Amino acid sequence: MQVIERRIGDVTILQLIGRLELETGDLILRDTINRLVEDGQVKLVLDMKEVTRLDSAGIGMLVSKYLTVRRAGGTIKLLHPTERTDHLMDITKLTTVFQVFDDEASAVKSFNTAPAQGM
Amino acid sequence: MAQSPFGRRILVVDDDRGLRHVLAELLQGAGHQVGSAGDGPEALAMLGDGSGFDLVLLDIGLPSMSGLDVLARIRHMASPPLVIVMTADDTSATLLEAVRRQAYRYIRKPFPPSAVVDVVSEAGTPASALSIEVVSARPEWLEIVAPCALEMADRLQSFVLHLEANLPEAVREAVASAFRELLTNAIEWGGKFDPNRKVRISCVRTKRLLLYRIADPGEGFDIDKLRHAAITNPDDDPMRHLQVREEQGLRPGGFGLAMTRSLVDDLIYNEARNEVILIKYLDEGE
Numbered sequence: 001m002q003v004i005e006r007r008i009g010d011v012t013i014l015q016l017i018g019r020l021e022l023e024t025g026d027l028i029l030r031d032t033i034n035r036l037v038e039d040g041q042v043k044l045v046l047d048m049k050e051v052t053r054l055d056s057a058g059i060g061m062l063v064s065k066y067l068t069v070r071r072a073g074g075t076i077k078l079l080h081p082t083e084r085t086d087h088l089m090d091i092t093k094l095t096t097v098f099q100v101f102d103d104e105a106s107a108v109k110s111f112n113t114a115p116a117q118g119m
Numbered sequence: 120m121a122q123s124p125f126g127r128r129i130l131v132v133d134d135d136r137g138l139r140h141v142l143a144e145l146l147q148g149a150g151h152q153v154g155s156a157g158d159g160p161e162a163l164a165m166l167g168d169g170s171g172f173d174l175v176l177l178d179i180g181l182p183s184m185s186g187l188d189v190l191a192r193i194r195h196m197a198s199p200p201l202v203i204v205m206t207a208d209d210t211s212a213t214l215l216e217a218v219r220r221q222a223y224r225y226i227r228k229p230f231p232p233s234a235v236v237d238v239v240s241e242a243g244t245p246a247s248a249l250s251i252e253v254v255s256a257r258p259e260w261l262e263i264v265a266p267c268a269l270e271m272a273d274r275l276q277s278f279v280l281h282l283e284a285n286l287p288e289a290v291r292e293a294v295a296s297a298f299r300e301l302l303t304n305a306i307e308w309g310g311k312f313d314p315n316r317k318v319r320i321s322c323v324r325t326k327r328l329l330l331y332r333i334a335d336p337g338e339g340f341d342i343d344k345l346r347h348a349a350i351t352n353p354d355d356d357p358m359r360h361l362q363v364r365e366e367q368g369l370r371p372g373g374f375g376l377a378m379t380r381s382l383v384d385d386l387i388y389n390e391a392r393n394e395v396i397l398i399k400y401l402d403e404g405e
Contacts (some may be wrong), residue, residue, distance in 0.1 A: 022303060023269060024241070026371075056300055060372030063358055084292070091381040092349060092374045093357035 001025030020058035042074020049080035126151035133178040159184030169196035179206035211258035267310020300375040309335025339391030
């Protein structure tokens with residue numbers, strides 16, 4: 001999997017491209033987010049539009065890193081999930097955990113309108 | 120072809136000159152060294168004992184000599200490269216013969232060019248390639264024995280997706296995802312990622328159902344002790360198991376069974392829970 005990173009203000013957008021599966025993308029995502037948290041970047045938007053495949057390990061990594069970021073005082077929001085990603089998030093009841101957006105501007109703006117909740 | 124320090128040494132075999140050209144350009148752009156052949160005899164002459172190439176992209180519908188025959192010849196070379204079969208012929212018989220002859224992966228034409236680059240980049244090396252034992256290769260009863268290595272999840276999922284080519288995409292995707300989750304569980308928990316241990320897989324197809332049975336070499340598990348799996352979470356806390364996994368030093372995950380249960384119609388374990396059957400019922404029209 002390829003991760004393209006860019007900033008809008010203090011929000012980091014991570015564009016995920018490719019497969020987010022066991023040992024095929026999940027470790028890249030883990031390392032990228034760990035580095036951002038170490039750098040104090042904890043307002044993250046994951047653009048899921050180009051995630052071609054997602055398995056339970058990929059979902060597990062998403063949730064694990066969500067917890068990491070929340071413990072650091074920030075949060076992760078999801079942007080443009082595919083229909084399939086949406087379905088898997090629903091099955092695993094994670095639609096109640098992640099805030100999901102269909103457009104980037106709204107996702108970025110949401111960080112400044114709602115304070116991150118503590119764990 | 121000289122050993123490449125970075126990319127793979129790839130031979131593209133297809134009688135479509137345009138496609139050969141496009142694939143060669145694309146793969147060279149991705150850093151690979153690429154040769155091409157327009158038919159089987161030319162390909163075999165270029166391959167020699169196989170040691171000059173890491174990977175062959177092989178069309179099945181070749182003139183004068185079938186791609187399946189080329190595949191059989193490659194298999195008996197002194198240093199056989201990996202073979203990725205690409206074909207518009209998606210009949211079960213062709214696919215099963217490709218599995219029997221140790222094709223590494225299967226790509227159905229037409230395909231987006233980027234898919235080939237992805238498959239090539241994900242492929243292992245010829246030296247590390249593991250064999251699949253085909254016990255039965257009838258379209259209505261496929262039975263194989265495979266090493267407990269993670270690469271098998273990708274390889275076998277690609278065959279399963281194409282084996283059910285005549286089913287609606289949503290059904291194929293659901294079954295392939297469920298199959299991959301259960302197979303990964305079998306390889307990881309039952310086989311401990313040990314390629315010397317084997318997982319046995321049967322796929323049975325009738326007019327009304329698809330049935331997959333996966334038997335792993337492990338001792339099974341006690342479902343009451345699966346606190347590291349999402350299926351034991353209370354409805355209002357879908358992340359509770361992650362804390363258990365963290366305490367037990369397990370990788371993030373644990374959503375596999377919850378996902379699988381939602382993707383197929385029945386999921387049945389044996390008493391030891393080292394064998395599992397998944398069933399997807401088909402409508403008359405499917």
